[in-house]
Amino acid sequence: MLTIHGHTDEIPNVRTILFKEKLLSKPGQFVMVWVPGVDEFPMSASHTIPRLGVTYRILGPGTTALASRKPGDRIGIRGPYGRGFTLEGERILGVAGGLGIAPLAPFLELAMTKGASAELVLGAKTAKEVLFDGRMTDAGVKVHISTDNGSAGFKGLASELAKEVLSGKKFDCIYACGPEKMLVEVLALAGRHKTPVQASLERYMKCGIGICDSCAIDGRHVCKDGPVFPDSELRTFGELGKTKLDPSGRRVSI
Numbered sequence: 001m002l003t004i005h006g007h008t009d010e011i012p013n014v015r016t017i018l019f020k021e022k023l024l025s026k027p028g029q030f031v032m033v034w035v036p037g038v039d040e041f042p043m044s045a046s047h048t049i050p051r052l053g054v055t056y057r058i059l060g061p062g063t064t065a066l067a068s069r070k071p072g073d074r075i076g077i078r079g080p081y082g083r084g085f086t087l088e089g090e091r092i093l094g095v096a097g098g099l100g101i102a103p104l105a106p107f108l109e110l111a112m113t114k115g116a117s118a119e120l121v122l123g124a125k126t127a128k129e130v131l132f133d134g135r136m137t138d139a140g141v142k143v144h145i146s147t148d149n150g151s152a153g154f155k156g157l158a159s160e161l162a163k164e165v166l167s168g169k170k171f172d173c174i175y176a177c178g179p180e181k182m183l184v185e186v187l188a189l190a191g192r193h194k195t196p197v198q199a200s201l202e203r204y205m206k207c208g209i210g211i212c213d214s215c216a217i218d219g220r221h222v223c224k225d226g227p228v229f230p231d232s233e234l235r236t237f238g239e240l241g242k243t244k245l246d247p248s249g250r251r252v253s254i
Protein backbone atom coordinates (compact mmCIF):
# COMPACT_ATOMS: atom_id res chain seq x y z
CA MET A 1 0.00 0.00 0.00
CA LEU A 2 1.45 3.40 -0.99
CA THR A 3 0.45 6.80 0.36
CA ILE A 4 -0.78 9.51 -1.99
CA HIS A 5 1.65 12.45 -2.02
CA GLY A 6 -0.56 14.65 -4.21
CA HIS A 7 -2.49 15.16 -7.44
CA THR A 8 -1.79 17.52 -10.35
CA ASP A 9 -4.37 18.49 -12.94
CA GLU A 10 -2.63 18.20 -16.31
CA ILE A 11 -5.14 18.73 -19.15
CA PRO A 12 -8.95 18.49 -19.04
CA ASN A 13 -9.95 15.22 -17.37
CA VAL A 14 -6.35 14.00 -16.97
CA ARG A 15 -4.51 13.98 -13.64
CA THR A 16 -1.19 12.81 -12.26
CA ILE A 17 -1.02 11.13 -8.89
CA LEU A 18 2.34 10.90 -7.10
CA PHE A 19 3.10 8.53 -4.23
CA LYS A 20 5.19 9.26 -1.14
CA GLU A 21 7.12 6.01 -0.86
CA LYS A 22 9.93 5.22 -3.30
CA LEU A 23 9.27 2.41 -5.80
CA LEU A 24 11.83 1.98 -8.54
CA SER A 25 10.31 1.49 -11.97
CA LYS A 26 11.93 1.38 -15.40
CA PRO A 27 10.33 3.76 -17.95
CA GLY A 28 7.81 1.78 -19.99
CA GLN A 29 6.91 -0.56 -17.14
CA PHE A 30 3.44 -0.45 -15.59
CA VAL A 31 1.85 -0.99 -12.19
CA MET A 32 -1.49 -2.51 -11.19
CA VAL A 33 -3.36 0.20 -9.26
CA TRP A 34 -5.87 -1.05 -6.68
CA VAL A 35 -8.41 1.42 -5.37
CA PRO A 36 -9.73 -0.48 -2.32
CA GLY A 37 -13.36 -1.46 -2.65
CA VAL A 38 -13.57 -0.34 -6.29
CA ASP A 39 -11.24 -1.95 -8.87
CA GLU A 40 -7.69 -2.78 -9.90
CA PHE A 41 -6.33 -1.66 -13.30
CA PRO A 42 -3.00 -1.18 -15.13
CA MET A 43 -1.29 2.21 -15.44
CA SER A 44 2.07 3.13 -16.96
CA ALA A 45 4.59 4.86 -14.73
CA SER A 46 4.60 8.47 -15.98
CA HIS A 47 7.03 9.50 -13.25
CA THR A 48 9.80 7.24 -11.98
CA ILE A 49 12.28 9.57 -10.23
CA PRO A 50 12.28 10.66 -7.42
CA ARG A 51 8.84 9.14 -6.80
CA LEU A 52 6.40 6.93 -8.69
CA GLY A 53 3.54 8.66 -10.45
CA VAL A 54 0.80 7.69 -12.87
CA THR A 55 -1.03 10.02 -15.24
CA TYR A 56 -4.56 8.93 -15.97
CA ARG A 57 -7.68 9.92 -17.86
CA ILE A 58 -10.78 9.92 -15.66
CA LEU A 59 -12.97 7.44 -17.55
CA GLY A 60 -15.02 5.02 -15.47
CA PRO A 61 -15.49 3.84 -11.87
CA GLY A 62 -11.82 2.99 -11.18
CA THR A 63 -10.20 6.20 -12.35
CA THR A 64 -13.08 8.32 -10.94
CA ALA A 65 -12.49 6.74 -7.52
CA LEU A 66 -8.72 7.27 -7.84
CA ALA A 67 -9.28 10.97 -8.57
CA SER A 68 -11.41 11.31 -5.42
CA ARG A 69 -8.71 9.97 -3.08
CA LYS A 70 -6.87 12.59 -1.01
CA PRO A 71 -3.20 13.11 -0.09
CA GLY A 72 -2.45 10.72 2.80
CA ASP A 73 -4.96 8.08 1.56
CA ARG A 74 -3.51 4.65 0.75
CA ILE A 75 -3.67 2.98 -2.68
CA GLY A 76 -2.59 -0.59 -3.49
CA ILE A 77 0.22 -0.87 -6.03
CA ARG A 78 1.45 -4.18 -7.51
CA GLY A 79 4.57 -4.10 -9.63
CA PRO A 80 6.36 -2.58 -11.41
CA TYR A 81 5.73 -5.20 -14.09
CA GLY A 82 6.75 -5.96 -17.64
CA ARG A 83 9.47 -4.97 -20.05
CA GLY A 84 10.21 -1.26 -20.42
CA PHE A 85 12.03 0.78 -23.08
CA THR A 86 15.75 0.22 -23.73
CA LEU A 87 17.99 2.98 -25.05
CA GLU A 88 19.45 2.04 -28.46
CA GLY A 89 21.92 4.50 -29.98
CA GLU A 90 22.08 8.25 -29.43
CA ARG A 91 19.68 9.93 -31.86
CA ILE A 92 16.19 8.86 -30.94
CA LEU A 93 12.66 9.80 -31.94
CA GLY A 94 9.59 9.43 -29.71
CA VAL A 95 6.12 9.27 -31.26
CA ALA A 96 3.27 9.70 -28.77
CA GLY A 97 -0.45 9.75 -29.42
CA GLY A 98 -2.64 11.16 -26.61
CA LEU A 99 -1.83 9.61 -23.23
CA GLY A 100 0.85 7.53 -24.98
CA ILE A 101 3.26 10.22 -23.78
CA ALA A 102 2.82 8.91 -20.17
CA PRO A 103 5.40 6.06 -20.40
CA LEU A 104 7.53 7.86 -23.01
CA ALA A 105 8.11 11.00 -20.90
CA PRO A 106 10.28 9.39 -18.17
CA PHE A 107 12.10 7.37 -20.83
CA LEU A 108 13.03 10.45 -22.88
CA GLU A 109 14.10 12.29 -19.70
CA LEU A 110 16.37 9.38 -18.76
CA ALA A 111 17.76 9.15 -22.30
CA MET A 112 18.69 12.86 -22.21
CA THR A 113 20.60 12.38 -18.94
CA LYS A 114 22.53 9.57 -20.68
CA GLY A 115 23.68 11.92 -23.46
CA ALA A 116 21.08 11.03 -26.12
CA SER A 117 19.64 13.60 -28.46
CA ALA A 118 15.88 13.20 -28.65
CA GLU A 119 13.05 14.56 -30.76
CA LEU A 120 9.40 13.91 -30.02
CA VAL A 121 6.27 13.95 -32.15
CA LEU A 122 3.50 14.71 -29.68
CA GLY A 123 0.01 14.16 -31.03
CA ALA A 124 -3.29 15.24 -29.47
CA LYS A 125 -6.84 15.87 -30.62
CA THR A 126 -6.75 19.61 -29.81
CA ALA A 127 -4.32 22.20 -28.39
CA LYS A 128 -5.95 21.86 -24.94
CA GLU A 129 -5.10 18.15 -24.86
CA VAL A 130 -1.36 18.43 -25.56
CA LEU A 131 0.29 16.76 -22.57
CA PHE A 132 3.83 17.16 -21.14
CA ASP A 133 5.12 19.43 -23.96
CA GLY A 134 6.68 21.80 -21.38
CA ARG A 135 8.11 18.90 -19.40
CA MET A 136 9.76 17.48 -22.53
CA THR A 137 11.14 20.85 -23.68
CA ASP A 138 12.59 21.40 -20.18
CA ALA A 139 14.35 18.03 -20.50
CA GLY A 140 16.01 19.24 -23.73
CA VAL A 141 13.83 17.22 -26.11
CA LYS A 142 12.93 18.90 -29.44
CA VAL A 143 9.14 18.72 -29.51
CA HIS A 144 6.99 18.65 -32.69
CA ILE A 145 3.28 19.00 -31.91
CA SER A 146 0.41 17.70 -34.04
CA THR A 147 -3.29 18.17 -33.43
CA ASP A 148 -6.17 16.56 -35.31
CA ASN A 149 -7.91 19.94 -35.80
CA GLY A 150 -4.79 22.06 -36.32
CA SER A 151 -5.39 24.16 -33.16
CA ALA A 152 -1.67 23.73 -32.32
CA GLY A 153 1.27 22.74 -34.50
CA PHE A 154 0.86 20.46 -37.51
CA LYS A 155 -2.73 19.69 -38.56
CA GLY A 156 -3.11 15.93 -38.80
CA LEU A 157 -2.12 12.68 -37.17
CA ALA A 158 1.08 12.11 -35.20
CA SER A 159 2.10 9.42 -37.71
CA GLU A 160 1.77 11.95 -40.58
CA LEU A 161 4.00 14.43 -38.76
CA ALA A 162 6.45 11.61 -37.92
CA LYS A 163 6.73 10.97 -41.67
CA GLU A 164 7.81 14.61 -42.19
CA VAL A 165 10.26 14.57 -39.27
CA LEU A 166 11.80 11.33 -40.55
CA SER A 167 12.35 12.60 -44.09
CA GLY A 168 15.97 13.68 -44.42
CA LYS A 169 16.93 12.66 -40.88
CA LYS A 170 18.39 9.46 -39.53
CA PHE A 171 17.45 8.18 -36.07
CA ASP A 172 18.98 5.20 -34.27
CA CYS A 173 15.63 4.09 -32.84
CA ILE A 174 11.95 5.14 -32.74
CA TYR A 175 9.95 4.78 -29.51
CA ALA A 176 6.18 4.81 -29.85
CA CYS A 177 3.09 4.65 -27.67
CA GLY A 178 -0.47 5.53 -28.59
CA PRO A 179 -3.49 4.17 -30.47
CA GLU A 180 -2.68 0.87 -32.16
CA LYS A 181 -3.54 2.17 -35.65
CA MET A 182 -0.85 4.84 -35.09
CA LEU A 183 1.63 2.15 -34.04
CA VAL A 184 0.96 0.21 -37.25
CA GLU A 185 1.70 3.38 -39.29
CA VAL A 186 4.88 4.08 -37.31
CA LEU A 187 6.05 0.49 -37.81
CA ALA A 188 5.57 0.80 -41.59
CA LEU A 189 7.39 4.17 -41.66
CA ALA A 190 10.28 2.77 -39.62
CA GLY A 191 10.52 -0.19 -42.00
CA ARG A 192 10.89 2.21 -44.96
CA HIS A 193 13.65 4.09 -43.09
CA LYS A 194 15.29 0.87 -41.88
CA THR A 195 15.09 2.17 -38.30
CA PRO A 196 14.41 -0.06 -35.28
CA VAL A 197 11.23 0.54 -33.26
CA GLN A 198 10.15 -0.15 -29.70
CA ALA A 199 6.41 0.28 -29.10
CA SER A 200 4.28 -0.04 -26.00
CA LEU A 201 0.98 -1.95 -26.39
CA GLU A 202 -2.20 -1.96 -24.31
CA ARG A 203 -4.44 -4.96 -23.76
CA TYR A 204 -7.11 -5.72 -21.16
CA MET A 205 -5.23 -6.93 -18.06
CA LYS A 206 -6.39 -8.84 -15.02
CA CYS A 207 -3.44 -10.57 -13.31
CA GLY A 208 -0.59 -8.46 -14.76
CA ILE A 209 1.87 -11.34 -14.32
CA GLY A 210 1.32 -13.76 -17.21
CA ILE A 211 -1.24 -16.15 -15.68
CA CYS A 212 -4.78 -15.31 -16.86
CA ASP A 213 -4.20 -14.88 -20.65
CA SER A 214 -6.51 -11.85 -20.87
CA CYS A 215 -3.75 -9.68 -22.42
CA ALA A 216 -2.70 -12.25 -25.05
CA ILE A 217 -1.63 -11.10 -28.50
CA ASP A 218 -0.57 -13.81 -30.97
CA GLY A 219 0.56 -16.11 -28.19
CA ARG A 220 2.48 -13.46 -26.23
CA HIS A 221 1.45 -11.75 -22.99
CA VAL A 222 1.51 -7.95 -23.11
CA CYS A 223 1.84 -7.85 -19.30
CA LYS A 224 4.91 -10.06 -19.08
CA ASP A 225 6.56 -10.16 -22.51
CA GLY A 226 5.71 -6.44 -23.07
CA PRO A 227 4.15 -3.95 -22.79
CA VAL A 228 7.15 -2.72 -24.83
CA PHE A 229 7.98 -4.88 -27.85
CA PRO A 230 10.75 -4.45 -30.44
CA ASP A 231 9.88 -4.32 -34.15
CA SER A 232 11.14 -7.88 -34.68
CA GLU A 233 8.26 -9.10 -32.46
CA LEU A 234 5.71 -6.44 -33.48
CA ARG A 235 5.98 -7.53 -37.12
CA THR A 236 4.94 -11.07 -36.18
CA PHE A 237 1.69 -9.88 -34.52
CA GLY A 238 -1.14 -10.51 -37.01
CA GLU A 239 -3.58 -9.03 -34.45
CA LEU A 240 -1.79 -5.67 -34.20
CA GLY A 241 -4.19 -2.83 -35.02
CA LYS A 242 -6.94 -5.34 -35.93
CA THR A 243 -8.31 -7.27 -32.95
CA LYS A 244 -7.99 -7.59 -29.17
CA LEU A 245 -9.66 -9.58 -26.38
CA ASP A 246 -12.44 -7.83 -24.44
CA PRO A 247 -12.81 -8.25 -20.63
CA SER A 248 -14.76 -11.51 -21.14
CA GLY A 249 -12.08 -12.95 -23.44
CA ARG A 250 -14.07 -12.46 -26.67
CA ARG A 251 -12.04 -11.28 -29.69
CA VAL A 252 -13.29 -7.87 -30.87
CA SER A 253 -12.19 -5.43 -33.59
CA ILE A 254 -9.98 -2.48 -32.64
Ligand SMILES: Cc1cc2nc3c(=O)[nH]c(=O)nc-3n(C[C@H](O)[C@H](O)[C@H](O)COP(=O)(O)OP(=O)(O)OC[C@H]3O[C@@H](n4cnc5c(N)ncnc54)[C@H](O)[C@@H]3O)c2cc1C
Binds near residue numbers: 063201
Ligand atom coordinates in the same frame (compact mmCIF):
# COMPACT_ATOMS: atom_id res chain seq x y z
C1 LIG B 1 -0.09 -1.51 -19.82
C2 LIG B 1 -1.21 -0.49 -19.69
C3 LIG B 1 -0.88 0.81 -19.32
C4 LIG B 1 -1.88 1.77 -19.19
N1 LIG B 1 -1.50 3.02 -18.84
C5 LIG B 1 -2.44 3.99 -18.72
C6 LIG B 1 -2.06 5.32 -18.37
O1 LIG B 1 -0.87 5.61 -18.18
N2 LIG B 1 -3.04 6.23 -18.23
C7 LIG B 1 -4.36 5.92 -18.45
O2 LIG B 1 -5.21 6.80 -18.32
N3 LIG B 1 -4.74 4.69 -18.80
C8 LIG B 1 -3.82 3.71 -18.93
N4 LIG B 1 -4.21 2.43 -19.27
C9 LIG B 1 -5.64 2.15 -19.43
C10 LIG B 1 -6.29 2.04 -18.04
O3 LIG B 1 -5.99 0.78 -17.48
C11 LIG B 1 -7.81 2.27 -18.12
O4 LIG B 1 -8.02 3.58 -18.57
C12 LIG B 1 -8.47 2.11 -16.77
O5 LIG B 1 -8.43 0.76 -16.40
C13 LIG B 1 -9.90 2.60 -16.80
O6 LIG B 1 -10.60 2.08 -15.68
P1 LIG B 1 -11.98 2.71 -15.21
O7 LIG B 1 -12.55 1.87 -14.14
O8 LIG B 1 -11.83 4.16 -14.90
O9 LIG B 1 -12.88 2.67 -16.52
P2 LIG B 1 -13.76 1.51 -17.11
O10 LIG B 1 -15.08 2.12 -17.42
O11 LIG B 1 -13.69 0.27 -16.29
O12 LIG B 1 -13.00 1.23 -18.47
C14 LIG B 1 -12.83 2.21 -19.48
C15 LIG B 1 -11.88 1.64 -20.54
O13 LIG B 1 -10.58 1.45 -19.96
C16 LIG B 1 -9.99 0.25 -20.41
N5 LIG B 1 -9.76 -0.65 -19.27
C17 LIG B 1 -10.54 -0.83 -18.19
N6 LIG B 1 -10.03 -1.76 -17.36
C18 LIG B 1 -8.88 -2.17 -17.95
C19 LIG B 1 -7.90 -3.17 -17.61
N7 LIG B 1 -7.99 -3.89 -16.51
N8 LIG B 1 -6.88 -3.34 -18.46
C20 LIG B 1 -6.75 -2.60 -19.59
N9 LIG B 1 -7.65 -1.66 -19.96
C21 LIG B 1 -8.70 -1.46 -19.15
C22 LIG B 1 -10.96 -0.37 -21.39
O14 LIG B 1 -10.59 0.04 -22.68
C23 LIG B 1 -12.28 0.25 -21.05
O15 LIG B 1 -13.10 0.34 -22.16
C24 LIG B 1 -3.24 1.43 -19.43
C25 LIG B 1 -3.57 0.13 -19.80
C26 LIG B 1 -2.57 -0.82 -19.95
C27 LIG B 1 -2.92 -2.21 -20.37
Ligand code: FES
Binds near residue numbers: 206208210211213215
Ligand atom coordinates in the same frame (compact mmCIF):
# COMPACT_ATOMS: atom_id res chain seq x y z
S1 FES C 1 -2.94 -9.83 -17.58
FE1 FES C 1 -3.02 -11.94 -17.05
S2 FES C 1 -1.71 -12.87 -18.49
FE2 FES C 1 -1.44 -10.75 -18.86
